[in-house]
Amino acid sequence: MKIVEKSSKKQDMEFKPNIVCFCCNWCSYAGADLAGVSRFQYPASIRIIRVMCSGRVEPAFILKSFKDNIDGVLVTGCHIGDCHYISGNEFTKDRFERLTIILKFLGLEDRFRLEWISASEGKKFAELITTFTNQIKKLGPLNNI
């Protein structure tokens, strides 16, 4: 029993998740920049893909990511009501709530998260990446499922 625990722990340490993070140009991408300007440190596990609005993120991109063995996907945008394009993120919310239902069927819902991050929330961005990375670490690599 002890041996199994040890080996799984070791595996945890070695596993570095690969995560894609979609950021909208106006809020969450600026928040990610602010995390840098403030030097808030977080794991080097994410690759940011910039889009103009979170409303541009197609649910298909998330499915495509999982198909390509990416361990986790984040979609981030402006807080509801703050969208630079008036209402784009309301559609985002709607679309990804529905996608989550599908992801539940596939057992992937814990590998996906939708978060709102404003241009002044550098700290929140760094914390999100840290907690989400840890969450994915616990789940292990996607291709092991």
Add this chain to the structure above:
Amino acid sequence: MSKSKKSSQKSQTDDLIGAVLVIGGGIAGIQASLDLTEMGFKVFLIEKTPSIGGRMAQLDKTFPTNDCSLCILAPKMVEVFRNPNIKLMTYSEVIEVSGHVGHFYIKILKKPRYVDEDKCTGCGDCASKCPKIEAPNIFDMNLGKRKSIYIPFPQAVPPVYLIDSDMCLFLNKGVCKVCEKICEAQAINFEEKPEEVQIEVGAIIVAIGFDILASKLPDNWGYKYENVITSLEYERILCASGPFEGHVLRLSDEKEPQKIAFIQCAGSRDFHIGIPYCSSVCCMYTAKEAIITKEHSNSSECYIFRHDLRAYGKNFYEYTQRAQDEYGVKYFNSKISKIVEDPETKDLIIHYEDLNDGKFNDLRANLVILATPLIPSEDSEKVAKILGINIDKYKFFKEKTLYDKLSSEREGIFLCGFCQGPLDIPETVADASGVANKVSTLLYPVRNTLLKEKVVSVPEKKINLEDEPCIGVMICHCGINIGKYVDVPQVVEYIKTLPNVTITVDNLYSCSSDSQTSIKELIAEYDLNRFIVASCTPRTHEKLFQETCEEAGLNKYLFEMVNIRDQCSWVHMEQKVDGTKKAKDLIEMAVAKSRLLKPQKESKLPITPEALIIGGGISGLIATLNIAKQGFTTHLVEKESQLGGNLNNLYQIFPGYQKTSEFLEPFVNKVKSHSNINIYLNSNITEIRGYIGNYDVIITTKGNKVNNIKVGTIIVATGAKELIPETIYNYKKEKNVITQLELEQKLRKENMEWLDNIKSITFILCVNSRQKEGITYCSNICCTNALKNINILKKLKPDLALILIYRDLQMSKKGNEEFYRDSRKNALFLRYSLDKLPIISKTKIGKFNYKISLFEHNLKGDVEFYSDLIILATPMIAPENFKELSKMLKVPQDQSGFFLEAHVKLRPIDFATDGIFLCGCAHWPKNIQESIAQANGAAGRAIRILGAKEMKTSGLVAEVIEDYCIGCGKCADVCPYNAIELIEVKKTFEDYTLRLKKSNVNSALCKGCGTCGVQCPNSAIIIKHFSFKQINAMIEAYLKN
């Protein structure tokens, strides 16, 4: 009489010249020049040294964001260099000025460079062969050496070499001429003579900046010792392109110092050597230098010897706290008696009095950095004489009035930046936009008379989509910002191996003007049809690189930028291996997208030449007047029943002691009587729709009157309000514990009887501000306000006992230090610290109301005294309704609730959203002088847009593929801008014709958000530049290798 006056006025208008002379090429002069050309004026920018950039170019980083200073400045320098309407004359000085406002005649002396500016390519072959190497490097504060043919610094603008005539062997001894032989461009010309140039301009802006007092410091500061240096010298040492290539070394033995001492107020606020004022920025840059030192070497120890801590701007106080809490920088509240050298080790021994315990101590340090006074430029007297303007007692240029610091006393000559008084960079930038506005108000009849269109020398390359992509990649070290934490050479080697990548290069600063030249050369040499820069954030630098690509004939949408600094090296400082892998992946993903990029076209949009100003306080009034004066209809919305804002609650204004009503009256009257201004009192904005150039705004006035207006630009000047303390000092219960604003209300009363029974008044500063939790910031204006009221009260009742309890006194603007010294005689000053707040209790002793018990921080003892009235100086806070406005305007608020500007250093009065600007206390608590200057700046920024007839729209729009569209209309349902409509299209199929519904995107209205593309059930909409295929390719590229 009146007739002759009229005719002379007319002739003066005929006489106006639509050109402006800007003296000084630092950040102030650069910003003013750029704004002026956008307003429609030709600019002559004169700089004394061989390159523009000024002091800001010498800084390593900027506070409070630790942004790389040159990285944010370089794009602006390049913009100046490229602008066809700025005639840049470096290494030149103004020698004669005649004429009058609207039409000055200027004589300029151009010193010989001995290098032809038009021929020099900046290759540097000459300097590498020049035998003379002893010349001190002036840009590096004489710390390093350079050749006698040189370029001041690698990113210099213009990127052209020159010969130091004092050092050159040929010019002094008649031998050598190696550079002439080596130069392939044949740019060397030893025959060059000083040249006089004459120009005519309508107005003059003076922005000659500051110098540093160091060599004249008294001996006790120890500047004569090798290891005692000034802050600016230390900035050069910290800088990756500085004398030690970014390694923190001391001069005597070039070893890394372990103990570093920073001495603040070294020579300033000192009435004996004649620098009585506070230089305003030292507290902050010292904290910055200490933080950067700790980032260079975590094991080093940093000690800051401070007096008062003057951290008064946005996020400043928090920054100094972070230096202590997160970086372990130690602050000593102290007085320095002297600094002496240990001759053997060359260490320094600092003798000081610790004000926390009153004891005299010594500290041994390996390196001492002095925050020496910043003084007016050595040329200020000479320049003042040539221009016929005055200087004040400190030799800064004298402003026209206390409340118009942007104008000199001579009409048509304006002041901006540090040459008028101590300022930080964002204030300087706001002032620069402000002077541009002043000039524009003066010269608006001749706007656009001397402008040239930009000529594109290289025609746009035709891109056939079948052509194989040829991608160029440039990877930036950003000094050490990227290079220290990401293994750039390894990334370069990897990227070279990717398909379609024709060429990969790395460099120290991709944003510098010589890098722009090399991008253009790369595109031409390798016939590239895509280009990628991996450096900082596209939010600040994408535009610069896009313009470079355009100049090389590459459509700007064929450029892609990768963020490997803000989102990689800066957040993975301890993870070099993973950070390097991340950088590789990010660039590889961009390469994948880049293969699929297509050229795009931009269309043009008309602009509604009207402005909306939200808030009728002093900032709003000034902005409104300035825009209206230049002929544009201006709408001013005020939620109260009268104009004037917070000033309506004050008694007298600082520093002129004028009654606020008398001060406000002329402004309010001018606004009320101006035919271009519509005033909406008792009104609120209830809806804002649209975008830059075309906003639809609904204004609702009390009684439900609704006005619909159309404007091109919006200025937010909503002010701030005083915090009402909830629990502290029994404010809620005691009627004689009041806030500063409540005191002002009392002072405004005609009848001063309330003062009769009062024998003693106590002011408590920093109430509910500068705390560990809750409000952490310094509210900037409470100190001066309290001292102003102390002086007023003393005048009203000379036998009044006045006590001021403070933590640090914020007195950092020109004249404030003397004001503080004068006020000291009117009150007793006691100091407290945050961990021991004063205690107020009710008492019946004597006839006083309250007993105040206090632990006096400087005396180190308990003090008790009695008072009748207690004034609490609470901070200015952002009102609740900012939230609503921020949502309507789609602009962000900062952590404290004030509005968040686009960039804290270089875009202090812009929002990230184009077309909306910010001024006054809505941005941050500030006094009347600063608010007025900033309002001028915001008006200037707005005029740039209002004066243009049309705007280019972005090429990032949606496009419908008609064949795939099934006409369901779902895209039109989700479009927030009503840019999509269903139109009827006739389709012929062999022998019959059908009428079909198809979506059609109006590209002038489309903002490119992409929501429609996701909603389309048949993938019939392409979101340009962010297409399905492009994003899919990025995902695919991530784990491919």
